[in-house]
Amino acid sequence: NKRITIAIDGFSSTGKSTVAKQLARELGYVYVDTGAMYRAVSFYAMRNDLITPTSFDKEGLVAKLDNIQLKFIFDPDLGYAAIYLNDENIEDEIRTLEVSNYVSKVAAVSQVREKLVSQQQLMGKEKGVVMDGRDIGTVVFPHAELKLFMTATSKERAQRRYKELIEKGQEVNYEEVLKNVEERDHLDTTREDSPLVKAQDAIEIDNSSLSIEEQFEKILKLSLDKI
Numbered sequence: 768n769k770r771i772t773i774a775i776d777g778f779s780s781t782g783k784s785t786v787a788k789q790l791a792r793e794l795g796y797v798y799v800d801t802g803a804m805y806r807a808v809s810f811y812a813m814r815n816d817l818i819t820p821t822s823f824d825k826e827g828l829v830a831k832l833d834n835i836q837l838k839f840i841f842d843p844d845l846g847y848a849a850i851y852l853n854d855e856n857i858e859d860e861i862r863t864l865e866v867s868n869y870v871s872k873v874a875a876v877s878q879v880r881e882k883l884v885s886q887q888q889l890m891g892k893e894k895g896v897v898m899d900g901r902d903i904g905t906v907v908f909p910h911a912e913l914k915l916f917m918t919a920t921s922k923e924r925a926q927r928r929y930k931e932l933i934e935k936g937q938e939v940n941y942e943e944v945l946k947n948v949e950e951r952d953h954l955d956t957t958r959e960d961s962p963l964v965k966a967q968d969a970i971e972i973d974n975s976s977l978s979i980e981e982q983f984e985k986i987l988k989l990s991l992d993k994i
């Protein structure tokens with residue numbers, strides 16, 4: 768069996784990470800959540816007052832990038848790897864709406880992208896990896912054997928994200944979650960460096976009306992066809 772690279776890109780809350788985790792487990796591959804890395808840098812910026820609702824000290828963040836060390840360590844309770852910022856587990860801290868509101872601004876900074884993309888390329892260099900994000904099939908692994916581009920309507924996606932946050936006990940309302948989803952779509956698709964765009968050779972999957980099982984079966988089949 769040959770080991771391949773599977774790149775999964777798409778808008779936020781399209782179920783990329785759900786299917787990527789299932790696929791990695793089924794194939795015995797490594798799963799890398801690149802959104803967690805951009806969230807971790809945003810969390811660092813937030814904690815160090817480099818970003819607030821009204822300001823963003825880009826130069827300050829760029830100057831401190833060398834102080835940011837990210838690592839993934841498998842967590843048997845979660846069933847996937849949790850992200851660590853300088854040896855501190857911040858898996859829960861990065862999943863808040865506050866971090867979501869900053870992340871697309873931080874992810875638009877080229878020096879941030881350079882740092883994270885090179886780390887992602889290292890993590891995938893042995894293949895046997897399922898990586899999800901916004902630029903995996905276009906920038907990180909343009910030669911990936913399988914590229915998927917996931918879509919769903921913004922209302923459907925906001926509904927899913929809202930449910931997730933409520934289940935985690937966070938106090939949010941649907942309207943603000945929808946606003947965040949739409950703002951991130953806009954920033955992610957219009958930024959200059961590595962905008963979210965479907966790679967020419969990516970297979971588009973609209974999962975608005977697919978169940979998680981149907982989606983998994985479909986994508987597993989596409990993967991096995993390449994292996």
Ligand code: C5P
Pocket residue numbers: 779780801802803805806870871872874875899900901902903951955
């Ligand atoms: O996947 P997730 O929704 O956690 O990603 C959070 C944000 O990180 C995205 O909205 C995007 O701004 C940024 N991101 C990115 N490139 C990636 C992954 C995430 O710009 N490869």
